[in-house]
Amino acid sequence: MLKNLFLILFSAFISLALVEIGLRLFDPLNFEPHISRKQANVPLVNLENYFCEGGPVRRVGHDVVYSRETPNQSYFEVRNEIASFLEFNEYGFRGAFSSGDDKAQIMVLGDSFTRGTLADETETIPALLSQWSEDSYFVNLGTGGHGTLQHALTYDEFQDQIPHDTVLMFIFNRNDLIDNVMFQEWQENPGTRSHTPTFFQQVKRDLGKLYVGKLVFRFKHVLFDRDLYASTPTETEKALLFESLRHLSQSVNSNGARLFVFSLPDISEFIGEDTITFRDNPVGYADASRALIAQAAEENGFTYLNLKPALVEFSEDLGIPTSSLFGSPDHHMQEIGNFAVATTVARLLEDQGISAFEPDEEFVDRTRFEPTNIACP
Missing domain, CATH: 1.20.5 (Single alpha-helices involved in coiled-coils or other helix-helix interfaces)
Incomplete structure (x- = not known):
């Protein structure tokens, strides 16, 4: 036997x-679509990062917002066909909290799109706006994986520390509303999401590094996971979005500042129906999310701009698909996508009398690192 x-x-x-x-x-x-990881001339932590300072723990727990980047670290992030260099200040955000001169400071809230995944220090959205502005410095408070509830709490944490009269918040239509639900679950029971993996979680992570494991997880995603994501925002998602926008608007108003909210589309809105996407109806979900934000703007008195039409127009002017503003297989904005967003935001802020800008006429890649020659600056 x-x-x-x-x-x-x-x-x-x-x-x-x-x-x-x-x-x-x-x-x-x-299963290994990130060409740069095969080309990298240095050993990578978790198959993705090469640390210049700090490491190997990239993110740490936070008592209020669940997580944040480890302070005072710098590393290369190796994704798609590129290697991007990221530096984090003493609070766990990219860039300094002040320009060091008399420029007014504008707080920028958001998730990994604001943080600047796939972008070097000179090509994040806040960095581009700061470079172009004659009188304002844009403080990057973006953290990957955060939803609008966490954005509002981040503002509460730093509102007294950063003098400001303007606040920008970017909402990613794909998953920020889901992130709110997950964050609320953690608030109600912090033990539901621990930064220290359990034995079974570690086994799952180790299995996911194997190609056989990737095959199993891919079948699971195709067969079961898509049912987890509704094609329209759930009542819980709606309630938490309204709660966070109301809270943030009231906090910003109490400081005598102005709030501008921007919605970022997902690449799924620009690719063919025959391509497997995050949701069965990504355009419908995004449209419904944008309508909710517009409703919240009307009720709470902040300025809202849907960035999707501007990105479509930008790509049409260049004669390229709008989807090419995003990376692949990592679908964050590429640096040229950040340029398109920053150009649109600068135009609105100038029209509103917030700041004066001199944007580049076309995208300039100020900083570039080759995966085959990674070396700390």
């Missing part, structure tokens, strides 16, 4: 090993 069980387990192990070797040799399902 034991011998038969041993033979079965041994045969299963050999079979899985052969499948693993075959998938790694041929990679028919493109």
Whole structure:
């Protein structure tokens, strides 16, 4: 009996090993699409980062907003076909809290799009706005994975520390509303999401590094996970969005400042229907989310701008697909996408008398690192 069980387990192990070797040799399902990681000339932590300062723990827990980047670290983020260099200040955000001169400071809230994933220090949205502005410095308070509830709490945390009369918040239509739900669950029971993985969570992570594991998780996602994401915002998502926007608007108003809210579209809104996306109806979900933000703007008196038409117009002027403003397979904004967003935001802020700008006439890649030659600055 034991011998038969041993033979079965041994045969299963050999079979899985052969499948693993075959998938790694041929990679028919493109499990390693980030070309830069294969080209990198340095060892990567978690197959993604090379630390210049700090590390290897990129994010740490936070008592109020769940998580934040580890303070005082710098590293290369290796994704898609590029290597981007990121530096974080003593609070865990990109860039300094002050320009060091007499420029007015404008607070910028958001998730990883504001943080500037896929962008070097000179090409994030706040960095571009700061470079172009004659009289304002844009403080980047973006943190990846945060929703609008966390954006509002981040403003509460730093509102007295950063003198300001203007606040910008970017909402990502794909998942910020879901992030609110997950964050509320953590607030109600912090033990539901721990930064220290349990034994089973660690096993799942280790399995996910294997090609066989990637195959299993991909089938699970296609067969089951898409049912988790509704094609219209749920009542809970709506309630938490309204709560966060009302809270932030009231806090900003109490400081005598003005709030501007921008919605960022998802690449799923610009690709063909035959492509598997995050939701069955990404355009419908995004349209419904934008309508909710517009409603909140009317009720709370802040200025709202839907950035989707501006991105479509920008890409049409260049004769490129709007989807090319996003990365692939990592679908954050590429630096040229950040340029398109910053150009639109600068135009609005100048029209509103907030700041004066001299934008570049066309995208300039001020900083560039090659994956084959990564070296700390």
